[in-house]
Every structure is written in structure tokens, then in C-alpha cells.
Amino acid sequence: MALLEVRDLSVAFPGGSGRGASSSKAVDGVTFDVEAGQVAGLVGESGSGKSVTSLAVMGLLPKTAQVTGTASFDGRDLLSLPEKQLEGVRGRDVAMVFQDPMTSLNPVVTVGTQITEVLRRHTGASRKAARDEAGELLARVGIPAPVRRLREYPHQLSGGMRQRAMIAIALACRPKLLIADEPTTALDVTIQAQVLELLSDLVRERGTAMLLITHDLGVVAGLCDTVTVMYSGRVVERAGRHELFARPRHRYTSGLLASVPRLDAPRGQRLTPIPGTPRDVIGWTDGCAFAPRCTAVSDDCRVPDLPLEQDDDAPAAAGQHLLRCAHPVPAAEPPPSQQEQQERSA
Numbered sequence: 473m474a475l476l477e478v479r480d481l482s483v484a485f486p487g488g489s490g491r492g493a494s495s496s497k498a499v500d501g502v503t504f505d506v507e508a509g510q511v512a513g514l515v516g517e518s519g520s521g522k523s524v525t526s527l528a529v530m531g532l533l534p535k536t537a538q539v540t541g542t543a544s545f546d547g548r549d550l551l552s553l554p555e556k557q558l559e560g561v562r563g564r565d566v567a568m569v570f571q572d573p574m575t576s577l578n579p580v581v582t583v584g585t586q587i588t589e590v591l592r593r594h595t596g597a598s599r600k601a602a603r604d605e606a607g608e609l610l611a612r613v614g615i616p617a618p619v620r621r622l623r624e625y626p627h628q629l630s631g632g633m634r635q636r637a638m639i640a641i642a643l644a645c646r647p648k649l650l651i652a653d654e655p656t657t658a659l660d661v662t663i664q665a666q667v668l669e670l671l672s673d674l675v676r677e678r679g680t681a682m683l684l685i686t687h688d689l690g691v692v693a694g695l696c697d698t699v700t701v702m703y704s705g706r707v708v709e710r711a712g713r714h715e716l717f718a719r720p721r722h723r724y725t726s727g728l729l730a731s732v733p734r735l736d737a738p739r740g741q742r743l744t745p746i747p748g749t750p751r752d753v754i755g756w757t758d759g760c761a762f763a764p765r766c767t768a769v770s771d772d773c774r775v776p777d778l779p780l781e782q783d784d785d786a787p788a789a790a791g792q793h794l795l796r797c798a799h800p801v802p803a804a805e806p807p808p809s810q811q812e813q814q815e816r817s818a
């Protein structure tokens with residue numbers, strides 16, 4: 473049994489998902505696992521439903537959201553847990569780091585108090601013990617002069633330091649699962665790399681499982697054990713990291729890969745964005761939502777509710793490789809080079 477098992481999760485908002493009348497569900501039948509001690513990546517362009525998925529799991533969506541399916545954590549379904557018990561799980565067993573730390577840090581409470589409150593509430597530590605541990609945590613996440621920083625307010629820290637403080641708060645009660653939703657996109661590139669490395673060190677050191685949400689496959693490449701790719705509310709591909717990068721089968725996944733900067737690319741070569749925007753979709757009930765942007769679209773793609781199935785061409789050693797596509801990238805064909813992608817979309 474995996475630590476977190478999300479099964480057939482769907483979320484609808486009254487008045488639609490903002491994607492137009494054809495797709496009223498923001499998240500539509502999403503299934504994935506996060507194994508204990510592993511890092512699972514959830515990837516997709518803006519609006520694909522990544523944040524709504526994680527907020528549903530945490531019970532943090534507005535009351536009006538209609539949520540179905542199950543999200544079993546340590547054997548308990550979080551989606552049907554009474555609010556009081558869910559509050560106990562949040563922050564203790566499952567913690568979250570968001571993209572913008574300013575919205576989740578309390579601006580009028582010092583960083584030290586915010587960490588010690590969490591520690592005292594969840595571990596029952598004394599004021600003094602919690603204070604000491606908070607200092608150690610800040611030092612561990614790479615904040616210089618941690619004892620002084622404990623007395624400071626969030627606005628006194630730089631963006632990178634605030635994100636580190638958020639990570640310290642999230643890890644304060646040693647959660648079993650950390651959900652990180654675009655934890656570094658608000659930071660500049662060098663700080664991004666540092667914070668990601670820190671996150672990966674901390675979760676591996678402590679055996680914490682992590683659900684890492686990002687639009688950037690490059691981030692996933694270095695960090696995740698498994699990768700789930702979402703498009704327009706549904707999972708389109710899911711596999712172990714090595715398998716997914718070696719043999720991306722969905723044309724959306726291979727398109728995302730071609731738009732990631734690579735060190736081995738010839739100098740001066742431009743990256744190839746996927747043509748169109750995520751707004752150019754059709755509803756899944758009319759066919760593959762990616763069809764309007766796909767370079768290999770044919771009539772087979774206009775089939776309602778294409779299933780997510782094991783890829784028969786995946787090598788047995790690769791384990792589960794799930795795919796929702798009528799005519800995937802041929803398994804024998806190496807992933808398209810950036811140049812090929814460029815020529816195709818020209």
C-alpha cells in the first residue's frame with residue numbers, strides 16, 4: 473500500500489472550471505500514488521489541474537467545490553475525514569509548501585514564533601525546547617544567523633530566505649508527506665536550484681515522501697522517482713522517471729521535454745515550445761484534449777474518453793508506464809530532438 477493513494481479524483485466548480493463549457497471539471501478522474509520515502513512529480517502546463525488536485529487532497533478547496541473519489545493517506549480517506557481530524561493530519565502528517573511564501577506566512581508574527589507554534593502544537597515541546605529546535609531548523613535550511621532571524625518578521629527576509637523559512641515550518645513536525653506546489657517559481661534561477669537541492673536533501677535525509685508539483689520537467693528530472701503528467705484535468709502519462717525521460721510516449725510529454733533547456737543541445741539552438749496554448753482544448757468527452765495542439769493528430773483522436781492504459785511496448789523492467797493516447801510516439805523511435813521538434817512545428 474502506498475503512503476498516499478489518490479483514486480479517481482474529480483473536482484468540479486459551480487459555473488465550470490474556467491476552461492469553457494466543454495470541460496466543466498477542473499480535475500477529472502485523476503489516479504496516482506506517492507510511495508513512502510519517495511518523490512512523486514506532478515507535471516503539466518498552467519491550468520492543467522495540479523494545484524486543485526493537491527488542494528483537494530488537503531481539504532483546502534472552497535466549500536462550493538464538488539469533490540469525488542478517494543485520497544487514502546496511511547489507510548484513511550482524507551476526502552471523507554471530518555474537518556477536526558483533517559486539521560490533525562494537516563501540518564503533522566502532511567505539510568505543504570506553496571509557491572508564494574508571503575501568502576502562507578503570517579506577516580505580523582515573527583518567523584521564530586511561527587515555527588515554535590507549530591512545534592509546540594504538534595510535539596508538545598516546551599517553549600525553550602521549541603525555540604532551540606526552531607533555531608536549528610533555520611540553520612539546517614541554510615538561513616545565516618538563525619537566532620537573530622527568529623526575531624524577524626517575514627517582510628525582513630529576502631524571497632529565497634522566506635521560502636527557506638516556509639520549508640523549515642513545513643518540516644518542523646516531521647511530516648510523512650510534504651506537498652510542494654511550485655515551491656521555487658517565484659525565485660530567481662540560482663536560488664531556485666539551491667532551494668530544490670535543499671528540499672531534496674531534506675526529504676531524503678528524513679525519509680519524507682514528497683509530492684512535487686511543477687510545470688517544469690527540468691525540475692522533475694533531477695528530483696523525482698515517478699512522474700505523472702497532467703493535461704486539461706486528466707493524467708495523460710505516468711511512469712518512473714528514467715522510463716519517462718527515456719521513452720516519453722505521449723506527444724504532450726515529448727513536447728514538454730523538447731521545451732526544456734538541455735546542456736547537450738548545439739549552441740544557439742532555440743527551445744521548441746508546444747504550439748498553441750492550454751486554452752486550445754476540446755472536452756475529453758469529445759476526444760483527446762491535446763488533439764488541437766498535437767503534431768500527429770488523426771481521426772482516432774476524436775474518440776470519447778480515451779482510456780489510461782499500460783503501454784504494451786514498455787520494457788518489463790520499466791514497470792508501470794501508463795498512457796492515454798491513440799497513436800503515441802513509436803516506442804523504438806528515440807525522443808524527438810529539439811531540432812526535429814522545431815522543424816515539425818515550423
Ligand SMILES: Nc1ncnc2c1ncn2[C@@H]1O[C@H](COP(=O)(O)OP(=O)(O)OP(=O)(O)O)[C@@H](O)[C@H]1O
Pocket residue numbers: 485488489490491498516517518519520521522523524525534687
Ligand atoms: N476556485 C476555483 N473556482 C473555479 N475554477 C477554479 C478554481 N480554482 C481553479 N479553478 C480552475 O481549475 C483549473 C485548474 O486550475 P489549477 O490551479 O489546478 O491549475 P494548475 O495546474 O495548478 O496551474 P498553474 O500551473 O497555473 O498553477 C483551471 O482551469 C482553473 O481556472
Ligand SMILES: [Mg+2]
Pocket residue numbers: 522523524653654
Ligand atoms: Mg497551480
